[in-house]
Amino acid sequence: MDNNIEKLKQTVIRQVNAESSRLKELALMIHANPEHGLQEYKACEWLTQYLTERGFTVEGGLCDMPTAFRAVYGKGKPVIGLLAEYDALPGLGHACGHNLICTITVGAAVAAKAAVDQCGGSVIVIGTPAEENYGGKIVMARKGTFSDLDAAILVHPDVVDVAVVPAIACQQMNVEFFGKAAHASANPAAGINALDAMILSFNNINALRQHIRSTARIHGIITDGGQAANIVPDHSAGEFYVRATDDAYLDELIQKVLNCFISAGLATGARLEYKPDVLRYASMSSNMTLARLYVDNMKAIGRVVKLEESKIPLNAGSTDMGNVSKATAAIQPVLAIAPKGISLHSPEFAAAAASETGMTGMCDAAKAVAMTIVDLLSSTETMQKVREEFRQTKLQENK
Ligand SMILES: [Zn+2]
Ligand SMILES: [Zn+2]
Secondary structure (H helix, E strand, O other): OOHHHHHHHHHHHHHHHHHHHHHHHHHHHHHHOOOOOOOOHHHHHHHHHHHHHOOOEEEEOHHHOOOOEEEEEEEOOOEEEEEEOOOOEOOOEOOOOHHHHHHHHHHHHHHOHHHHHHHOEEEEEEEOOOOOOOOHHHHHHHOOOOOOOOEEEOOEEEOOOEEEOOOOEEEEEEEEEEOEOOEOOOOHHHOEOHHHHHHHHHHHHHHHHOOOOOOOEEEEEEEEOOOOOOEOOOEEEEEEEEEEOOHHHHHHHHHHHHHHHHHHHHHHOOEEEEEEEEEEEOOOOEOHHHHHHHHHHHHHOOOOOEEEOOOOOOOOOOOOHHHHHOOOOEEOOEEEOOOOOOOOOOHHHHHHOOOHHHHHHHHHHHHHHHHHHHHHHHOHHHHHHHHHHHHHHHHHHOO
């Protein structure tokens, strides 16, 4: 390897080590003060304050979200975006480990200043609120927040170390049925049963489920099933998620699921109201060139990271990072902070997000991300390879 690149990588490693106690302090403070999506005021303030102290120019309140921000160091191209999440889960605190996502990001960004100073280009930290309950990045992607980035990186805590994991496309569907209330015993003939329409919808979906691709998912809940057992329910409501590995199949499925609701409405006489939810999670298109750089840099600091998780059997959720990956070359590696068998969104995982293993993982990941920025800013050829792969992937996906 080029001697200068190697020296610069050693510098950024030292820099993360020098910042490590501050980063741990930040991670634990955010962990001890969990805030729900779009309410992450403390985390946002602490992170932006830290970045300001370290010479970043901060702009808050991005895309009409008070807890979204941008912090810039350097000028011009290439522009490397490091994404930060800091929202917690109701009742469970930081059970998804987002307190570590943001500290990995700010730690890597501060360390990568050395690369910007030496090679040019810029590093931008983008604070993206409400991953769990809203999909902040979907809104931001729609407003073009990620379009001028040459690469975007976010590392997510998990129970394994893998650079590329699948995330599938997901559309939320909210439906309501409107019927007619009547006494359920004295005058049922006068009623139109909105709950029956919802139950038939579930049965229709269950029949459909046998004949969809094994990688697709349909699941939902009833959020209103009536008020009293002696009244024919005049209103019912449900919330459903439809997921598929690609957008075209997702569109096809949404239409089929919609037919399940329409036919249930016809059968019962209840009127269907369906508002297509504006938020749609895209599938994750990981940039393999970026992923390989991350794996090699982790290896250089003594941490073994698998390049890719096998896609079969599909064991995947959805993330708003998918929407970022359609706007620029992106990766979302996962980082082991807890033993296998522990589930994300559990009290055990929340404990892991404040553990020594969690803190070690955070520093390792911050180093590997900063070293990856060294690779990108120091070599036009490497940067070009990342851009070209993104262009090719996009062409393939739009075919
Ligand atoms: Zn989560
Ligand atoms: Zn998460």
